[in-house]
Amino acid sequence: MDGSTAGGTRPDFRLKIAKKAETPLVGGRRKFFRYRDLGIADATGGVMRAQVMEAITGMTEPTGWHVHHCQAQFIYVLKGWVELEFEDGSRHRMETGDAGLIPGEMRHNEIATSDDVEILELSIPGPMGTTPCEPPAGMG
Structure with missing residues (x-):
């Protein structure tokens, strides 16, 4: 198969x-x-990563303000x-079924989780x- 699709050339993903x-x-x-x-980084040559985060215990303290170095x-x-x-x-309190897109380099802080959270x-x-x-000015 040559990798072409109706819309053009298929990405080099497996x-x-x-x-x-x-x-x-x-x-x-x-x-x-x-x-x-989930093996997606290998399948996409590093273009995308996918993983599931499962709570071992609920958070005992906030993570602290941080940024992630990525596009999103x-x-x-x-x-x-x-x-x-x-x-x-x-x-925001995000519950089962909720989704969010965080732009890369956006400052954020995880404050709390349930004891059974999976993301x-x-x-x-x-x-x-x-x-x-x-932290941003006025937020500590």
């Missing part, structure tokens, strides 16, 4: 089906989460809830660094 029992747990940013890699981070709450605050002063997280591009930062 089909990837991730069965939960076969997806590895990987290291992650937070000690209260278990991270399950997409989160979808599979179970439970997470509460976040953003540099624009908004605060699907996608980032583009795949590698997503995280750096602590100062």
Whole structure:
């Protein structure tokens, strides 16, 4: 197959089906989460990353203000809830079925989670660094 489609040339991505029992747990940013890699970074050559974050325990304290180095981070709450605050002063409690797109480099802080939260997280591009930062003016 030449990779062409009706709309042009197909991206150089591979089909990837991730069965939960076969997806590895990987290291992650937070000690209260278990991270399950879905193999999407490998299948897309690093263009996108997908993982599921599962609570080991609920948060005991906020993560602190930080930014992610990517174009965008997409989160979808599979179970439970997470509460976040953003540099624009908004605060959101996202519950099961809620989704959000966080632009890369946008300052935010995870404030609290339920003890059973599970979140699907996608980032583009795949590698997503995280750096602590100062809170926005007036937000501490």
